[in-house]
Amino acid sequence: MSPSLSDTTQSRSGQSSTGSWVEFEQKQLQSPSQQRLQPFLKSLQQLLTSIWAQKTRWGLALLSLGLGIFTWAWLGAGARLDPYTAAVLSLEGQVSHGASLFALNCAACHGEEADGRVGPSLRGVSSRRSDRFIIQQVTGGKTPPMPQFQPDPQEMADLLSYLKTL
Numbered sequence: 001m002s003p004s005l006s007d008t009t010q011s012r013s014g015q016s017s018t019g020s021w022v023e024f025e026q027k028q029l030q031s032p033s034q035q036r037l038q039p040f041l042k043s044l045q046q047l048l049t050s051i052w053a054q055k056t057r058w059g060l061a062l063l064s065l066g067l068g069i070f071t072w073a074w075l076g077a078g079a080r081l082d083p084y085t086a087a088v089l090s091l092e093g094q095v096s097h098g099a100s101l102f103a104l105n106c107a108a109c110h111g112e113e114a115d116g117r118v119g120p121s122l123r124g125v126s127s128r129r130s131d132r133f134i135i136q137q138v139t140g141g142k143t144p145p146m147p148q149f150q151p152d153p154q155e156m157a158d159l160l161s162y163l164k165t166l
């Protein structure tokens with residue numbers, strides 16, 4: 001009989017005779033296979049400890065590299081245009097059509113001459129605001145009482161090019 005087998009048998013019988021689970025588990029913990037495992041676990045622990053101690057600089061380097069990539073991806077996602085905005089910006093706007101869209105939809109609040117009424121003056125707005133901001137302002141509906149408009153990309157491009165003439 002191999003030592004491990006006899007050991008198991010002993011612990012089993014010990015458990016059945018005394019009915020003590022604690023004794024049973026203690027016996028199990030001391031089984032030869034686990035005794036053989038212990039040095040291995042110990043050296044694994046030592047290995048990890050030494051890696052941690054010696055390669056901390058590499059760890060930090062890797063960590064900052066990871067953080068860098070994360071930030072880059074995050075900023076990239078922020079800079080990426082949504083499909084609507086990308087479509088608007090890819091189109092060439094018609095100022096005259098933009099002017100009539102403005103007269104119909106915007107002049108009541110921003111003034112016939114875009115010099116401001118309920119809404120602020122839009123003179124020189126394109127020097128204060130980015131294209132993306134203006135598109136978001138018109139389509140976002142985030143600043144009541146200005147309503148949310150849903151111009152198709154060409155109409156938005158037309159409006160944008162008109163606003164740039166103000």
Ligand code: HEC
Nearest residue numbers: 105106109118119120125134137138143144145146147149
């Ligand atoms: C019901 C009135 C109303 C209408 C109609 C309206 N706006 Fe406005 N708009 C406002 C008000 C009020 C603000 C100020 C919002 C705020 O920032 O609190 C504003 C702000 C803006 C701004 C931002 C200006 C800046 O300097 O930040 C832009 C650009 C703009 N409107 C464009 C338009 C365009 C283009 C249209 C037509 C498609 C339009 N608005 C129609 C009321 C209106």
